[in-house]
Amino acid sequence: MQVGFLGLGTMGLPMAANLVKAGYRVRAWNRSQEPVARVAALGAEPAAAPAEAAEGAEVLIAMLADDEASRDVLLTQGVLEALARGAVLVNMATVSVAFTRDLAAEHKARGLFYVAAPVLGRVNVAEAGQLNILAAGDATQLDRVQPLFDVLGQKTWRFGDRPEQAAAVKLAANFMIASAIETMAEAATLASGHGVAKAAFLEMLTSTIFAAPPYKGYGAAIAEERFEPAGFKLSLGLKDVRLALAAADAVNVPLPFAGVLRDNHLDALAHGEGHLDWAALSRVAERRAAQK
Amino acid sequence: MQVGFLGLGTMGLPMAANLVKAGYRVRAWNRSQEPVARVAALGAEPAAAPAEAAEGAEVLIAMLADDEASRDVLLTQGVLEALARGAVLVNMATVSVAFTRDLAAEHKARGLFYVAAPVLGRVNVAEAGQLNILAAGDATQLDRVQPLFDVLGQKTWRFGDRPEQAAAVKLAANFMIASAIETMAEAATLASGHGVAKAAFLEMLTSTIFAAPPYKGYGAAIAEERFEPAGFKLSLGLKDVRLALAAADAVNVPLPFAGVLRDNHLDALAHGEGHLDWAALSRVAERRAAQK
Amino acid sequence: MQVGFLGLGTMGLPMAANLVKAGYRVRAWNRSQEPVARVAALGAEPAAAPAEAAEGAEVLIAMLADDEASRDVLLTQGVLEALARGAVLVNMATVSVAFTRDLAAEHKARGLFYVAAPVLGRVNVAEAGQLNILAAGDATQLDRVQPLFDVLGQKTWRFGDRPEQAAAVKLAANFMIASAIETMAEAATLASGHGVAKAAFLEMLTSTIFAAPPYKGYGAAIAEERFEPAGFKLSLGLKDVRLALAAADAVNVPLPFAGVLRDNHLDALAHGEGHLDWAALSRVAERRAAQK
Amino acid sequence: MQVGFLGLGTMGLPMAANLVKAGYRVRAWNRSQEPVARVAALGAEPAAAPAEAAEGAEVLIAMLADDEASRDVLLTQGVLEALARGAVLVNMATVSVAFTRDLAAEHKARGLFYVAAPVLGRVNVAEAGQLNILAAGDATQLDRVQPLFDVLGQKTWRFGDRPEQAAAVKLAANFMIASAIETMAEAATLASGHGVAKAAFLEMLTSTIFAAPPYKGYGAAIAEERFEPAGFKLSLGLKDVRLALAAADAVNVPLPFAGVLRDNHLDALAHGEGHLDWAALSRVAERRAAQK
Structure with a gap:
């Protein structure tokens, strides 16, 4: 399973690293280059642009700062266009309910899936792969990405089939x-x-x-x-x-x-x-x- | 050491019982008789009136419902008059700061000591002698009653020499x-x-x-x-x-x-x-x- | 009609003065002497103590600072004892609902009447006899003191027969x-x-x-x-x-x-x-x- | 002076009517047609679209429901494009500070002027031309539209040169x-x-x-x-x-x-x-x- 990863901040970096260590093929992008080099050193494939991380990915994980950064990266740089029909975007960042709803609709319209899965836990918890993952979205899609959640967290809590619930x-x-x-x-x-x-x-x-x-x-x-x-x-x-x-x-x-x-x-x-x-x-x- | 105990409610009863079990000579009073009979069955001495529990006690513990009940029992039924000069009253109930201040002054004026020691913990914690005791008052007096606190609680936290601090x-x-x-x-x-x-x-x-x-x-x-x-x-x-x-x-x-x-x-x-x-x-x- | 007046502060002084000017026989008391001298200069009779103002008064008006001052003056200095059975106390100060209730009960128990009549308006309004009077109490008693209210205020608003309503x-x-x-x-x-x-x-x-x-x-x-x-x-x-x-x-x-x-x-x-x-x-x- | 008017709701209708009665040449638009017919009956020129009301206007007054309606009418229907360079838009609706700031910047970029002038007063006050007008914007522009304000309101209050202040x-x-x-x-x-x-x-x-x-x-x-x-x-x-x-x-x-x-x-x-x-x-x- 090819995994794209957008956003290697204090939380995203250890999460992406854990996926690499677990054997996943991860193509990662970050606004600044230094964290990209760090996961690349662990075996991840560096992406020069968000769309490059999305290309060919079955699952694209986003861990961006906020609504604004998420909107900018996901909606204005060809990411959704680069995703293959049927791919799933897993947004693990803390974003607004309204933006989540918009984003989910946007994915649906394009034949893509959207799962919201923000997390509880600070950096050390992320490093230990012990996050609590708060997930919502289509159950089939949640099942599909569960193996990734099992790497990142100690437990996944499901809250419904609408991403905004998470x-x-x-x-x-x-x-x-x-x-x-x-x-x-x-x-x-x-x-x-x-x-x-x-x-x-x-x-x-x-x-x-x-x-x-x-x-x-x-x-x-x-x-x-x-x-x-x-x-x-x-x-x-x-x-x-x-x-x-x-x-x-x-x-x-x-x-x-x-x-x-x-x-x-x-x-x-x-x-x-x-x-x-x-x-x-x-x-x-x-x-x-x-x-x- | 003779200990008086006023108030055998859901919290007071197991606390008094623990003191009896630890070997203290306890004379206990309660508004209703049934709880008095229960601690008496464990070896406590029943008191027919609050003042009777106070008489001869080196330490008098009060665990009454609130300001009103405390005021009524402690100040209108001859309790302070019955205490021997130098005795210490340990109030473990949750009462107001203002009433605590008044009560402390009243004790001082009569040559008595006053310690505030409300507790954290519900009934089951009281039964197990595992309360957290929040104490304040004169350090010498706190030392004096510490052995009792050690029976009632897992830890005593001291917050100062003025009872209202607790x-x-x-x-x-x-x-x-x-x-x-x-x-x-x-x-x-x-x-x-x-x-x-x-x-x-x-x-x-x-x-x-x-x-x-x-x-x-x-x-x-x-x-x-x-x-x-x-x-x-x-x-x-x-x-x-x-x-x-x-x-x-x-x-x-x-x-x-x-x-x-x-x-x-x-x-x-x-x-x-x-x-x-x-x-x-x-x-x-x-x-x-x-x-x- | 003899009127007693307790409390010649910034509001009480012009109110008492207006009653004197309207021809009422007013016997006035105040904690400090200077305001007493001022209404006396207008024709009021000075009282050396609260009870002296109450003696012989058909209506006793109180305009004291707050609950504490009212309690002190009205209940600890023989005022109610000095009032003749059937006299009415008109409390025009801003005091608590609870104290009003207590005071009303105390009057009733002594065969006295109690009317609450706090006012809206600052000093200049009081001077002009243009206060709005917020009254509550027994209707017969309100009728009885209405002529005084007509001197003090532009309008009397009645809010019920229990003084605490005012x-x-x-x-x-x-x-x-x-x-x-x-x-x-x-x-x-x-x-x-x-x-x-x-x-x-x-x-x-x-x-x-x-x-x-x-x-x-x-x-x-x-x-x-x-x-x-x-x-x-x-x-x-x-x-x-x-x-x-x-x-x-x-x-x-x-x-x-x-x-x-x-x-x-x-x-x-x-x-x-x-x-x-x-x-x-x-x-x-x-x-x-x-x-x- | 030709005046465009957008929004003939309960407030806008009497305001536009007053301008017509005062002799101004007013071209008015409203989403629904009935109010347009009513001001036309008084002598206003009906506009079939917002941009038509803007065309040739020296001053364009907007009195639309809220941010959303204002954004829709002013920014998506060719209004700013229809205004002649140097024209002034006077927004008298209650809108957000953020939108006001954006709108002012948009006007500036196009060589247009923007004045904010929301009002205090209900329908009957608007009918009577007795509104209080709360204005902010470039002082020269405020002077330019003051004659219109004098028709609509009893007084214009100026609060600064930045429209968002109003x-x-x-x-x-x-x-x-x-x-x-x-x-x-x-x-x-x-x-x-x-x-x-x-x-x-x-x-x-x-x-x-x-x-x-x-x-x-x-x-x-x-x-x-x-x-x-x-x-x-x-x-x-x-x-x-x-x-x-x-x-x-x-x-x-x-x-x-x-x-x-x-x-x-x-x-x-x-x-x-x-x-x-x-x-x-x-x-x-x-x-x-x-x-x-």
Whole structure:
């Protein structure tokens, strides 16, 4: 099975590498050349342009930054034209529900298949092939690409036959991460207002009833005020909150926590903190309480 | 060491029982008689009135329902008068910061000591002696009662020398639990709006990045719409949200998530859902999106 | 008809003066002596203590700062004991619904009548006898004191036979004023973010579709950043927002705008702005957008 | 001066009619023919297509429903191509800041001028030529079209030389109207919770300190529960709230009241109330408090 791979960022690179290591014939493209050289060194075939990665591929995996990059790469550079009729595009990036719907329709019109399969897990999880894969699309197509998912992840969760269902699940999950950060920020500021050290407070909670990865990871960063280098930028967090709000808006779902999140992210951006790690959302709560 | 124990509710009963089993001489009181008989059967001495439990006790533990019950039992029935000078009252209930401060002052004025030590953990955790104990107060007094804490809990976390610090930590923790429930409610409603089953969505998240007790427990209840019998009533959840807001108000800390929580709990109460389990907060999100 | 008057603050003084000028026999008390001397100069009888103002009065008007001052003056200094059976206390201050209910019950138990009649209007309106009076209580008693209301106000609005109904109306009205200020703050910050001068924006709106007193008054203060001296302190505004939230809580009414208001007032207090005019709430919106 | 006019809806029709009556040569187009016939009967020249209205016009006024309609009519039907170099397009519709910016750039690139001039006022105000016109754009162009504004409105307010400034002001104004409705809804629900009739409460406030058009108009509709026929549909109100949020997002301005508004509008839409008058937003507050 020939696999095309578009987007060798921090997540895409280890994912493509794992496919190569598992024996798949992978033709990979990336905007910048350095990551292409790295997977090529492992045995992947370098592609000079997105369409070149698509040509002859039975499965084309896309792991691009966002809606804009995905639209640019997938729709304006001859990718769909290069795919053979019957090929399947597996979009593993976090993109909007609306764009997912458009893209799925576009594929259908061209006799192509489209599967959405965003992932849960950071770089180290991707490297270990232990991602959780959130998939939606035609069941036959999901079966077809399952062997690839088995290489990339520890488990594939299927959420329906419409690709936007997986997009919605991923955005809802990221909204939950943002909420966890904000919750810790508010709670720690409350504790701090009564003279309890943020670090002691957060260490206790993230070692006991909230010993889950988003709490442990972001909680430690908040406790240590360690916001650089950013694992995931606050400005990207805002982008995901906006997408969750848009996805909710489309189906008339109020999302009051997301409204608070949106405002607090904007507060952070207004104060020049968009480049910091998502954990820096905690600065907003502190600033509002004049604890900084 | 003679230990008095006031309040043998679902949490107090196993805690008192554990102290008896550990060999402490415990004199216990409860408003209703049945739980008193149960600890007496294990070897505790029954007390007919709160003051009787206090008499001669070196340490008096209180585990009463709330501010009102605590105020009634501790301040209007001769308890402090019955305690010997130098005795220490250990309040393990969840009560307000303001009441904690008042109570601590009252003890000091009478030559008594006051330690706040609310706990994290449900009944089964209390039974196993595996509570997390959130303590604050004079360090010497904390050392003095540490052997008791070692029987009741797996770990004692100290947050300062002012009892209200532990009260604030406990309220901040409960606020975090309420936030986790609301977050799941909103996220699941968003997913559901896109045709993803709430149960599938929540099972995935609470098995992966949010595999922490509050998410797993309340998430399963939301997924199964299992709100009776209530493990912890929604109306009690509102009480704790109010206390967190009051604690934040006292130190000028905005708490926007708690504001949302307050409104949604009131929405639930207005719809006659206060007696349901805290997980029923999810009904508010569903109702607002007309998914019910 | 002999009238007692308790509380000669900025509002109480001109109100009492108007009653004297209208020919009523007024016996007035105030915590500080200077205002007492001023109404005495107009013909009022000075009272050395609250109970002295109450003695022999058919109607006792109270215009005290808040719940605390009202409780202190009315319930701990022999006032109710001094009133003759059948006398009516008319409370024109802004106090909580819960306190109003308690006070009404206390009066009833003593064979006294209690009417709540808070007012809309600032000092100049009080001086002109043009207040809007928001009254609730037994209809016969309202009829009895109506001649006094006719001196003090341009119109009396009756809201029911339970005094707390007038208290709730007054708190709801003050909540609406706070919302108007916050709305202007947010809208002006939005306009300002696009390079439109706040003053130009607010002048336009408060001269056109929002040409109502709270908008014109607070809008001008926001436009000119004129926050001292405070006409009505931001910290008192927070007190009223808290009372509105408590009144809503008591009847299970979510109040999301009030939740936002509460947080923004706390943000202001945390930044040392509680002593400024209520219009300074606008600083919070500006600060969050880093426009300051 | 030849004037083109695009969009003869409830607002556009009386505006175009007033220009005809004032002696201007107006060539008018509308999607449906009936309104065209009506202005033609007054002396306007009917245009069969948007580009026909643009041809030869020195000033082209657009009063189209929203971004989408404006984009469709102005950018896909040869309008800009039909305008003579140096002509000015005056967009009086409520559209987004982003679209305004794009449109202004598009005009500049073609040697055309673009002025944004949305209005405040309902149909009867438009008929009377008493609109408030919120204008922004190049000062020379504003001077050039001022005579037309003098026919249409009682006053023109200038907010800067960038058209998006007027768009931002208009969106901020509509946000303030939405906030006024929500405020009344919450306050009336609070009063109602204490047994005060909504109508009595709102009548008092909108006759006294809130006697401004949005309060009086929407307040009366809330009091009488008169939501059909819709003067301005709730679903269009949501559209404007979304545009205000987007305008704020673009310049990093948190807008917490707008977040609440967004959720409550979605709640209304979820319950099938989008076609009702904007005042029906009050139903959300009532429903949440189970007063319906």
